[in-house]
Amino acid sequence: MGLLAFIAQEIDPNNPFASWVNPDATGLTGAQFRGLIISGIAQGAMYGLIALGYSMVYGILGFINFAHGEVFMVGAMTGMIASNKLADAGLWETNFIGSLLIVMLLSVLVCSLTAVVMEKVAYRPLRNTPRLIPLITSIGVSFFLQNASIVLLGPSAKSYPEMPDWLKDQYTFLGISGARLLVIFAAAASMAVLWYYVENTKNGKAMRAVAEDAEIAALMGINVNRTIVKVFALGGAMAGMAGILWGVLFRSVIHSMGFLPGIKAFSAAVVGGIGHLGGAMTGGLSIGMAESVGPLMILEPLGVNGVSQLRDAVAFAMLIVMLLLRPSGIFDERLPAEDRT
């Protein structure tokens, strides 16, 4: 209804249908609308990157690693420290692209390592326990990482150094803000690399084999433990990338920043169909888009007040609707139950 009202309003601001639903609503301009779409994609791309880690770990071990959002936080923090060090050395201003690449590499490495250590210490000893046990453990790991960050860096919000001019909001390319363009481009590139790795390399094949049937994968000579470690490392790397992009876009980082994006990325993984890479990316974009566009496009024309504060509600409402309508997600990973013989 709201969407219809919005469309009607776009066609004609004085459309009687639109003004009947919400007499006070003002129409969005084309540029505003485009801005919402772009920020939805950028936001969604970051959710998608984080969602990949949830989805891959779920695919191979069958449990939700709730500490994954904190790996994202570790990535953002590593990036904050590294970029400030580079800014102190003067490199951040003189050679921004080079510095950013160094920061990304560092953060990806630190996050991979964090994820791998997490697997070794917290999850591997619990490999053969019921799935609820590692799930609860992951909540513990999550608290541990948050508190470790408080101990090491203090509880206050930190800031990334000043970004170069072209990454500031008022600078746009074809009407798209530079920072969002960078986020979308970097996220797309990371996803493409991951996709290629999982679909086309020997290690990727081994990962998919272990995810489907670890026992038989072992019969092929695949080292199952090593494959699981690689999955954690890859998921961590993607979260690290997301952390950097988050820092570049919003500049402010804090120890608790991993929670909400983590939960939303988890929702994205579920919406897309958990265990499915394409699903994690699609789910991320859907959630990002829903929370960016939804409040202004659907809620405001319905006459709801203060819509911009409702983005989280929209994102989670989407999760609930999805779970009600299609619990297995957009991409259904389940196999046909019966074996044809």
Add this chain to the structure above:
Amino acid sequence: MTTTNPLLEMRNVHAHYGAVHALADVNLQINEGELVCLLGGNASGKSTTLKTLLGMLKPTSGEVLLDGEVVNDKPISYRVSKGVTMVPENRRLFKRLTVRENLDLGAYLRSDSTQINNDMEQVFELFPRVKERLSQKSGSLSGGEQQMVALGRALMSRPRVLLMDEPSMGLAPALVQQNFELIQQIHEAGTTVFMVEQNANMALSIADRGWVLQTGRVVLDDTAQNLLNHPNLQASYLGTADKQ
């Protein structure tokens, strides 16, 4: 037959699942070039024997030998790289992966890409249907085709000995016949085959020798011909529950 040691051997092997004594003093020798079978009813220890040979289960005592080398403590991947390959019960393909990816995974431990391609061509020669289905998800194949892919996947590791777990399990009667013909074909092409089966008549009709396992013990050990004519064969492992 060129080596003096049996290809695969179990010496006085005992194995336990917790407190359950699954294998008791099992002795087996599989020589190069043979087609041998292990018969037994449910819970007689057949699958345990396979798991022990492959290293999925460690024997509590006794020795598993591969080419005369004790491999009790070696991982599965070591034995696979030395030519021991299992075709699991019910095929167990990676159903979400394509047929080609399944075959590639069979050659996971190999890096000689030209040889791998040659072997893949040989698999296609043996099973032309597999080539037609190469880019399909293996879960979408019919049961008979899946069986071919399962055998093909095993052959891609260049096995010296193929361990077959219940090749007739879960297949329609016509496919069982086809499957045994394929096994014979593979054997004639020079691969040693060790087959674990409930379907005694079928297995013995193509095997050279056989063992009958009952509650973890070898109760009969003879040539296939003698076993087929053995008056107690049915009773000794199927008891009264004759499934034939």
